[in-house]
Amino acid sequence: MRFHGTFAVLAVIGSTVAAGPVDDSVRPVSRSTVETEVSRSVVSLVPVSAPRNSLRPSLRPALSPEIGAPVLDAAQSGFSEWVVAFRSRALAQGISGAVFDRAMRGATYDPDVIRRDRNQSEFTKTIWDYLDSAASEARVRNGRRALRTNESLLDLIEASYGVDREILVAIWGLESAYGSFRGMTPVIRSLATLAYDARRQEFFEAQLIAALKILQDGDVALADFTGSWAGAMGHTQFIPTSYQTLAVDFDGDGKRDIWSDDPGDALASTAHYMSKNGWVEGMPWGVEVTIPEGFDYALANREVRKLPSEWAELGVVRHDGATEPDHGPASVLLPAGARGAAFLIFKNFDVIETYNTADAYVIGVGHLSDRISGGGPIRSDWPRGDRALTFDERKEMQRLLRERGFDPRKIDGRIGPLTINAVRAFQASIGDVQDGYASLNLLRKLR
Numbered sequence: 337m338r339f340h341g342t343f344a345v346l347a348v349i350g351s352t353v354a355a356g357p358v359d360d361s362v363r364p365v366s367r368s369t370v371e372t373e374v375s376r377s378v379v380s381l382v383p384v385s386a387p388r389n390s391l392r393p394s395l396r397p398a399l400s401p402e403i404g405a406p407v408l409d410a411a412q413s414g415f416s417e418w419v420v421a422f423r424s425r426a427l428a429q430g431i432s433g434a435v436f437d438r439a440m441r442g443a444t445y446d447p448d449v450i451r452r453d454r455n456q457s458e459f460t461k462t463i464w465d466y467l468d469s470a471a472s473e474a475r476v477r478n479g480r481r482a483l484r485t486n487e488s489l490l491d492l493i494e495a496s497y498g499v500d501r502e503i504l505v506a507i508w509g510l511e512s513a514y515g516s517f518r519g520m521t522p523v524i525r526s527l528a529t530l531a532y533d534a535r536r537q538e539f540f541e542a543q544l545i546a547a548l549k550i551l552q553d554g555d556v557a558l559a560d561f562t563g564s565w566a567g568a569m570g571h572t573q574f575i576p577t578s579y580q581t582l583a584v585d586f587d588g589d590g591k592r593d594i595w596s597d598d599p600g601d602a603l604a605s606t607a608h609y610m611s612k613n614g615w616v617e618g619m620p621w622g623v624e625v626t627i628p629e630g631f632d633y634a635l636a637n638r639e640v641r642k643l644p645s646e647w648a649e650l651g652v653v654r655h656d657g658a659t660e661p662d663h664g665p666a667s668v669l670l671p672a673g674a675r676g677a678a679f680l681i682f683k684n685f686d687v688i689e690t691y692n693t694a695d696a697y698v699i700g701v702g703h704l705s706d707r708i709s710g711g712g713p714i715r716s717d718w719p720r721g722d723r724a725l726t727f728d729e730r731k732e733m734q735r736l737l738r739e740r741g742f743d744p745r746k747i748d749g750r751i752g753p754l755t756i757n758a759v760r761a762f763q764a765s766i767g768d769v770q771d772g773y774a775s776l777n778l779l780r781k782l783r
Contacts, residue, residue, distance in 0.1 A: 415445035418532045422541070429545050435552045439524050446529045449521075452565045453530065463671045463696050464718035470510060470700030471707050479505050479708040482514045489600055493586070497607035498617035503684075504572075504603050504610075506705035507691065511573040515599055518571060519564040523547050527567040527576070543567055546576030555579075560595060570594030571602035574609075582609045613690045614683065619663045621688060621702035622681035624714055625652050633674060634760070634770045638753060641665035644680060652680065655715050671695055673773025677716035693752065722775055725751075729779055736782040737762055 419440055426436050461469075469475075482505050483490065490501040505514075512518045527547055531540035547567065551558060563569035567576065574583060574594055583592040586604035594602040627636075628651030635650070644660035652668060653659055660666075666680040679699070688698045703714065725733065730749040737744050737758045742765075744758040756772040763770045766781065 411447070412445045415529070415532050419443065419528065422528075422531070422544075425541070426545060426548060431545065431548045431552060435548060439548055439551055439558060440528070443522075443525050443528050445532065446525055446565075449526050449529045449565050450533055453533075453535075461696070462718075462720075462722065462724045463676070463699070464720055465724075466696045467700055467703060467714065470696075471704045471713075475509050475513070475704060476707040478514055479509045479704060482508065483708060486599070486603075489603065493604045493607050496586075496604070497611040497615075499607040499610045499615050500705065502705035502709045503621070503688070503701065504606055505708055506701045507572055507606055507688075508599065508603060509704060509708075510697070510700055511568075512571050515571045515597070518562075518595070519568070519573075520562050521565050523561045523563045523567050523569060523576075524551075524558075526563070526565055530567065540567075543576045546580050550576055550579065555592060556595060562595075571599045572606040574602075574605065578609060579605075582612060584608050609691070610687055613687050615687050616664065616683055619682050619684050621684045621698070621705070622666075622669070622679040623654060623660050624716065625654055625660070625668070625678050625680050626716075627652060627668070627670075627674070627678045633670070634764070636668040636670045636678070636771060637757075637760070638667050638669070641667050647680060652678075669695070670771050670773065671699060672718055672722075673771040673775065674769050675717075675719040675773075677714050677718065719775075722777075725774065725776060725779065729776070730774070733774060733779050733782060734758075736779075740765075740782065 423433075423436055423440075427433060483501065486505075490504065493499075493504065494501050508514055524544070524547060527540055527544040531537055531544050533540075544567075547561070550556060551561065561569075564573055568574065569576070569579065571594060579592070579594065583594060583605040584601065585592045586601050587598070592601055592605065594605060625647075631651065642665060643662045644666055645662050647653075647666065647668070648659040660680060664682055666682050669679045669681045669685075670676065671679075685698055685702070688701050689695075691701075692698070707713070727749045730751060731747055734744045734747045734749070734755060737755070738747070740762060742758040742761045744755040746754065751774045755774060759774050759778060760770045760772045762782070763772075763778070768778075768781075
């Protein structure tokens, strides 16, 4: 789960995001998002006037949240010792002893946070199951209502930052169900737990320092400093470092308030985030296309970019047979391999991906934004007979790829660009279609 302004590290239908470069790892914990959609009216408002490194050290075996009370007691003891050691590091980075002691008083290790970190839906669901939820009829209906209710506010934000309002509303919908689920977990406790966990310790220590600085600066009271299980905050689930560098006071009241019922600062901060990460006004995130028979699937690679007119010469066109306008160079993306939907994706896909590195999340945001603006469902079929690989099966696939000489570089259970490239190389070696699809069938072939 990568975090974005929200956790480009993690994020999604209930995820957390953070801003940062795209890599083969998941964002830090994105943005606690919701799996259930509610039909709740959005508050009507009258508006007034980046890179992270996600380190993945091996897990401490003693910290598994599924084990019994004695081990959890040991984990709590180790956590308390870690807090004592972390204090000196925090003070060295400008946190006052009084702020640290007040914030960390009573903080305990939270095994539920670790459990959730291992089971983010962007990475544990099939793409079609994820999209069924991300762009459910309820979420589309509520998104259209949010668009209408906040029209004046979105006019101002779009004019200020040049980011499509539908994209902003879609992120809002996936991150917090349009403000309905902003998270009630203490941010300090969540981030301290994740910083203690060795998997992405460096990343989360940086987030925890940033959170302590938010408290020290008086941006939010400790009692109100809540968010997702992953430490993402507000309507669009910003992580602390992204908040510090990219959050804005859009309504001019002297506070960058992403926590209140008024979503103005949060939506504007997200637009600012997207703009600073390279959003291109007028360019789509992507478009669904058809792939012709005999297509060279080795070309369906993020590193292969052509203008839509050039792709059309190879038979890659929209479902209505038309050539997509030349908005800029695009790549062919096959999130479920040759048997699923295909997309031409543009630079704005990469920009959304800085918010959350999971392809499923980016397609979810893009597709939801299309539906909110009146577009229809994805037209292609999905291989719905396939099931998602378990976390252990994904790690097994990565190990077997490495043993066969196709090194994915990380054995982390996350299927990102590096693993997809390794899958392609293995497929090429056995004469299969090089679509990069990490399926159960491919795992069986590796075995």
